[in-house]
Amino acid sequence: MKLSIIIPVYNVEKFITRCLHSCVSQNLSINEFEIVVVNDGTRDNSMKFVSQFAEEYSNISIINQENKGLSAARNRGLSVAKGDYVWFVDSDDWIENDCLAELVYKLYTENLDALLISAANVSENKIIRRCDRMCYDGTVLTGIDVVYNNILEVCVPFTIYRKEFLFSNNLKFMEGVFHEDTEFTPRAYYKLKRVSICDKIIYYVYQNPNSITRSINPKKSFDLLLVASSLSDYCEFVSGKYVGFISRQIITCVNKALWGAKFMDNDQKRMFRIQIKKNKFLFKYFVQSKFFVFVIEGILCYLFAYRSDCIYHFFYKFFYPRNH
Structure with a gap:
């Protein structure tokens, strides 16, 4: 298994179909990647749609747990992931169709600890690139150099990690808190030795006003x-x-x-x-x-x-x- 896509799910019935459809619409054999859906105690019909996908695609597995939050769901998915590399994808976002073959090729041929991809915000059918890394496209850097060159975004889904790198450095998400990406990513990038940059837009962030990152909560x-x-x-x-x-x-x-x-x-x-x-x-x-x-x-x-x-x-x- 080369890649594990980990998708925490909680009350996203309006978006999960789009997310899963993008993840299965790929040019990589289903024997080479898996999709691990972590049901974080969702209270809506999200898992109904997930189950329909799982019946059709054998590389989709479902993990159920009580609601513990995004960090705990990611950690749970990581603990059961079989792939050499892991990609944390948020359930209200989606990835580019037919992108996995190219990404996996880069991960293996360049012997990477991580791959930093480019993303775009999507709002009212407008696609707006988040970060321009054109002059670094294809370059292999250390995580520290990525930070020094001011091309890092702390959002976790923008980086695909080697699973063994995360395990060997005891890198997990702080559970029970919002803004876990801000706590996790700086720790991870300080340890990274080989990070390649992909300037092609691969990941699409839906600007959902009701998402946990954009809602107001004391x-x-x-x-x-x-x-x-x-x-x-x-x-x-x-x-x-x-x-x-x-x-x-x-x-x-x-x-x-x-x-x-x-x-x-x-x-x-x-x-x-x-x-x-x-x-x-x-x-x-x-x-x-x-x-x-x-x-x-x-x-x-x-x-x-x-x-x-x-x-x-x-x-x-x-x-x-x-x-x-």
Whole structure:
């Protein structure tokens, strides 16, 4: 088995057929790749459609579990995957038809630990490329070099990994949290020795306004602090410019958490402020930034951690671009 496509499923009855259809519409023998569907306790009719596909295609297997979240579903799929390489595909997205033969050929002939592919956002039938990597197409780099060249996107489905690389480096997803990709990918890329770049658009991200990554949920702010804290711990094991990359991820996580505080009720906000105060050490990464506005924000938030969400929103209103 050369490749395992792992698809967690939870309440995606409107999208799962499109996703699975793209995964079976391939130019690779079904004996060479498998599709592992992890039913994460879905409450709708998603598995009805999955079962129909599984009856027709022998390389589709179904794993059932109670609802534990995307990370746990990915970890479960990884634990049973038979392929030499694994690709985590989200159930409301889809992949290019007849792409697997070329991807698998690259993975094996270049002896890769990972393959970074290009993706596009799809909204109202408009396809918008996410990242231009044309000058790196076909180039084999280390994961650190990918980061240094600013061509990495932390979204997990954009990278196909060698399964043994993940196992040997004990790389799993932090369970029970949102934004697990932001915690996982920086750890993975620091270890990667051979990553090839594919500039062809292979993966399509449906801009679903109801997806867990785009919906408003106060829990996300608490989880972002957990992710930032985990990255801070990992920062102790990295060196060189990679420290700066991790620091930027931490700053982004903390500011996103502070932004989300405005959607909390009074009790949630009080608990969040207590949590921020406990994690005020994270503001040291702001102070170390080369951007003066982050330095000032970091100093003020460290001194007045309990009101850091108010400080952030002041900076957001007057100093930060809307896409910071």
